[in-house]
Structure formats: C-alpha cells, structure tokens
Amino acid sequence: MQIILGITGGVAAYKSAELARLLANQGHRVRCILTEAGARFITPLTLTSLTGEPCYGANPDQGEWRANPSIEHIELARWADLVAVVPATANILGKAANGLASDLLSTVLLATRAPVLWAPAMNTGMWEHPAVQANLVRLRSFGHAVVDPGEGVLACGEEGSGKLAEVAAIAEAIQVHGTPKLMSLSGRRVLITAGPTREDLDPVRTLTNRSTGTMGIELARAFRDVGAQVQLVLGGELPAPWGVETIRVRSAQQMLEASEACWVGADGLVAAAxxxxxxxxxxxxxxxKKVEGAESLVLVRTPDILARLCAARRPDQWVLGFAAESEKHLEHASEKLKKKGLDAVLVNDVQGGRAFGAQANTLTPITAQGPHPPLGPLAKDQLARAVVQWWAGHLAGRPA
Ligand SMILES: Cc1cc2nc3c(=O)[nH]c(=O)nc-3n(C[C@H](O)[C@H](O)[C@H](O)COP(=O)(O)O)c2cc1C
Incomplete structure (x- = not known):
C-alpha cells in the first residue's frame, strides 16, 4: 500500500516514527507530512531515514513541497492508497471536519479520494469536549475510520482517556481500512479454527503438536481485511489478532464446543487448526509420580471437529479444509475432500518440518475439479491473502 502518514502537533508524535518504521517493514511505502506544530515534536530526518521516502513540510517553503507547489498536494492525494493521521490533534480534526485546507496535510485530506484514518491523542478535557466529539461524528459520516485513544497517564500529567492507541493496533487498523473489500466475502461471517489443541495428562504434562497457529491467525486477518466478520477459535499461545472476535480454547473438545456454537450463524468455515x-x-x-521402567499410555480418539461441523452443515455454508501431508499430498488431500464433502482442501507439505512454525509456505488448493496452481512459496501473511483472493474468486464464480 502507498500510505501518507500525517503527523500533527502532539507529544505522541514521537510514536509516529515507530509506526512509520513498522509500516515500512511490512512492505508499505510511507510518505510523511508534518504540520508546522508536528515538526516541533519530530524531525523530517528521522522520518525519511526510517521510510526511505521524502517527508513533506507544512508549507511550500518547507521540506519537499517545492518543485510545483500548485499541484504537489494533488499528486500526493492521488498517490495515496490511504491517508492516516497519527497522532491527530483536536485542531486537525476540527479543520478536516469543516473542510478547511490551510496547509499541505489539510489540503491533501480534502483532495484525496483514498480512505482516511485518524488516531487522535490529546488531553482528556479536550477529548471529551462536545466540539471534538461532534467533529469525530462528522468525520465518521464521511466514511473515515477512527482508532479511539485509550486511557492512561497523559503527557500533561492527567490520567484519563486521550492517550494515543497502541502503535501495533493502529497498524492493524490501517491494514483493515486500506484493503479493498471483496463482494463475495464482505459482511459474511467466517468461522476459522486455528492453532494446536492440548490434551492434558496431568496438571503439568500435555500432549500437543508443533503447530503454532500462525497460518490460521494470518487467515483471520486476511478475511477480516476484505470485510468478512471473522470468529476465530484459537488454540496455542499466540496473541489474538486485533479486530477479530477470538474464542480461546485448549482441548479438542473445547474447540468442538466453541466451533459448534459459532457454526450455526456462519456462512463459511476455514478449518486451519x-x-x-x-x-x-x-x-x-x-x-x-515417575515410576521405574517402561510405562504405557492409553490414548482414545478426540472428536473429529471437521466431520462434526460438516455433518451439521446447511447447503448454503461453505467449508475449506487443510491437509498437512508428509507424503502423497494430492492423493491424501483428494480423499479428505471427498470423504468429508469439503468445497476445497489446501494442502501443505510438512515433510522435514516444513509448514509448522516456518516463515514461508506453499499451499495447493484442491477442489472437485482437481488440483489448482499452487499458491506460494510466500510468507504466511501474504499466503493468507493469496488464499482469500483465490477463494473469493472461486465463490464469485459459484452459482448462488
Ligand atoms: C507541548 C505541547 C503538547 C501538545 N499536545 C497536544 C496533543 O496531544 N493533542 C492536541 O490536540 N494538541 C496538542 N497541543 C496543541 C497543538 O500543538 C496545537 O493545537 C497546534 O495548533 C496543532 O496544530 P496542527 O494540528 O496543525 O499540528 C500541544 C501543544 C504543545 C505546545
């Protein structure tokens, strides 16, 4: 994505440097615009060093707004896939809500057709003032997104609301707001199971597997970004993704119960656990207690979650399964597709530790038509997006 990061005059401006670096590391192009007050809190040199892109000042005689001042604001407005203002002062919210364009940032905000996102930060009294709240209502009515500030001790010494949201949460919100929505998935409820399950032997020992849940979490993010309402039933230790309703589970039985409860209201299932x-x-x-000599452990089958959900499936619900195979991948996956009546199986090759915990992976989709071209090798976040695009295309072509 090409992102314009507007930085206005609040103490939290130093956090915009961390955000700029995080977005650049995620592969986005980030161009910063400082307001005059913003430039008192953070320097263009820091921002250009972190982003590798020019940083723009408030007025034509500052920073990069030089060559052709009459059109530069329009070029920047067109360049952007998204404009984020982090931190956003009460002042810039008021200007944008009322269509004022007195410097480069406010002019770009007025000229752009790209999605706009605000992360306000200010003193509690300012934040709670009816004028600020009315401006936010107005900005939201334009389709702008607002990442509300949290509570805490503010730079002014007061404790209350108005503290800039966490940088990681703002980055996630930028991803969500900046990703074009897909017709076939937007507003659809998608249930995703992810991560390992754990079966306890006693209070300290457990039986589990090498899955981390990364792929399922990235799939939850990717479905969320294109507009789906995701419910994630998650095993393992990884943190839940921002903006996704997550139900934490431990055992297979718990995963089954949580999934069954969500499945009734879902349009589709991605069984990645x-x-x-x-x-x-x-x-x-x-x-x-430990004993001397050999011991034996009696194991019993856990419920087959995918089979149980498929058995309770309505004709309008779709199901994507995963198969981790170490040999005869396509053959075994095709069997799974038929046996469980899935719409598609995504096969990964787990030979030699591939897939579990690895950073990059390849998935081969199989449907009733046979194998499709492999997706990847790609980093798991990109692979998840490729799966979502592939599946959305498939859904769009299906008879209703
Ligand atoms: C030390 C200091 C800290 C400030 N912090 C904030 C703040 O967190 N939020 C805010 O809305 N305004 C804050 N202000 C006031 C803004 O800087 C002021 O309203 C300015 O005109 C904003 O201009 P801009 O929106 O063009 O950046 C602060 C001012 C100073 C001097």
Missing amino acids: AVADQRPESSASQKM
Whole structure:
C-alpha cells in the first residue's frame, strides 16, 4: 500500500516514527507530512531515514513541497492508497471536519479520494469536549475510520482517556481500512479454527503438536481485511489478532464446543487448526509420580471437529479444509475432500518440518475439479491473502 502518514502537533508524535518504521517493514511505502506544530515534536530526518521516502513540510517553503507547489498536494492525494493521521490533534480534526485546507496535510485530506484514518491523542478535557466529539461524528459520516485513544497517564500529567492507541493496533487498523473489500466475502461471517489443541495428562504434562497457529491467525486477518466478520477459535499461545472476535480454547473438545456454537450463524468455515487426534484416556488431577521402567499410555480418539461441523452443515455454508501431508499430498488431500464433502482442501507439505512454525509456505488448493496452481512459496501473511483472493474468486464464480 502507498500510505501518507500525517503527523500533527502532539507529544505522541514521537510514536509516529515507530509506526512509520513498522509500516515500512511490512512492505508499505510511507510518505510523511508534518504540520508546522508536528515538526516541533519530530524531525523530517528521522522520518525519511526510517521510510526511505521524502517527508513533506507544512508549507511550500518547507521540506519537499517545492518543485510545483500548485499541484504537489494533488499528486500526493492521488498517490495515496490511504491517508492516516497519527497522532491527530483536536485542531486537525476540527479543520478536516469543516473542510478547511490551510496547509499541505489539510489540503491533501480534502483532495484525496483514498480512505482516511485518524488516531487522535490529546488531553482528556479536550477529548471529551462536545466540539471534538461532534467533529469525530462528522468525520465518521464521511466514511473515515477512527482508532479511539485509550486511557492512561497523559503527557500533561492527567490520567484519563486521550492517550494515543497502541502503535501495533493502529497498524492493524490501517491494514483493515486500506484493503479493498471483496463482494463475495464482505459482511459474511467466517468461522476459522486455528492453532494446536492440548490434551492434558496431568496438571503439568500435555500432549500437543508443533503447530503454532500462525497460518490460521494470518487467515483471520486476511478475511477480516476484505470485510468478512471473522470468529476465530484459537488454540496455542499466540496473541489474538486485533479486530477479530477470538474464542480461546485448549482441548479438542473445547474447540468442538466453541466451533459448534459459532457454526450455526456462519456462512463459511476455514478449518486451519491442528487438532490432536488422540487424548489420554484419563487426565490425572495431581502430577503423576515417575515410576521405574517402561510405562504405557492409553490414548482414545478426540472428536473429529471437521466431520462434526460438516455433518451439521446447511447447503448454503461453505467449508475449506487443510491437509498437512508428509507424503502423497494430492492423493491424501483428494480423499479428505471427498470423504468429508469439503468445497476445497489446501494442502501443505510438512515433510522435514516444513509448514509448522516456518516463515514461508506453499499451499495447493484442491477442489472437485482437481488440483489448482499452487499458491506460494510466500510468507504466511501474504499466503493468507493469496488464499482469500483465490477463494473469493472461486465463490464469485459459484452459482448462488
Ligand atoms: C507541548 C505541547 C503538547 C501538545 N499536545 C497536544 C496533543 O496531544 N493533542 C492536541 O490536540 N494538541 C496538542 N497541543 C496543541 C497543538 O500543538 C496545537 O493545537 C497546534 O495548533 C496543532 O496544530 P496542527 O494540528 O496543525 O499540528 C500541544 C501543544 C504543545 C505546545
């Protein structure tokens, strides 16, 4: 994405440098525009160094707004896929809500047709003032997104609301607001299962597998970004993605119960969890003492979550499964597709530790028509986006 990052005159301006670096590391192109007050808090040199792009000042005689001042604001407005103002002062919110264009940033905000996102930060009294709140209502009515500030101790020493939201959350909101929505998925409810399940032997020992849940979490983000309402049933230790309703589970039984509850209201299922096939027949309530010599463990089957959800499936619901195979990938995945009646299976090759915990991966989609061209190798976030695009295309071509 090509992002314009507007930085206005608040103490939180130093955090915009961290945001600029995070966005640039995620592969976005970031051009900063400082207001006159913003430039008192952070320097253009810091921002150009972090982004590798020019940083623009408030007026034609500052920074890069030099060569052709009559059109530069329009070029920047057109260049942007998204304009984010972080931090946003009460002043810039008031200007933008009322269509004022007195410097480069406010002019670009008025000229652009790109999505606009605000991350306000200010003293609690300012934040709660009816004028500021009325301006935010107006900006939201233009389709702008607002990442509300949190609570905490503010730079002015007061404690209350008005503290800039976390940088990571702002970056996620930029991703969501800047991604074009897909007709076939926008507003649709998608249930995603992700991560490993754990089956306890006793209070300290557990049976699990090497899945981290990364791929499922990236799929949740990718479906969220194109407009789907995602419910994520998540095992493992990784943090839940921002803006996604997440239900934390531990065992296969818990994952089944949470998934069944969500499935009733869902349009589609992405079963990306690595569910343990077996669990110990019994789980001790106290730590088991070690004994000398060989021991045996009786394992019983856990519920087949995918089979149970497929059995309760309505004709209008779709199901995507995953298959992690170490040999005869396509053959085994085609069997799974038929046996469980899935719409598609995405196969990954887990031989030699590939896929689990790895950064890059390849997935081959299989449908009733046979195998499709492989997606990847790609980093898991990009691979998730490729899966969503592929599936949205497939859904768009399906008879309703
Ligand atoms: C030290 C200092 C800190 C400030 N912090 C904030 C702030 O966090 N939020 C805010 O809305 N205004 C803050 N202001 C006031 C703005 O800088 C002032 O309204 C300015 O005109 C904003 O201009 P701009 O919106 O063009 O950047 C602060 C001012 C000073 C001197």
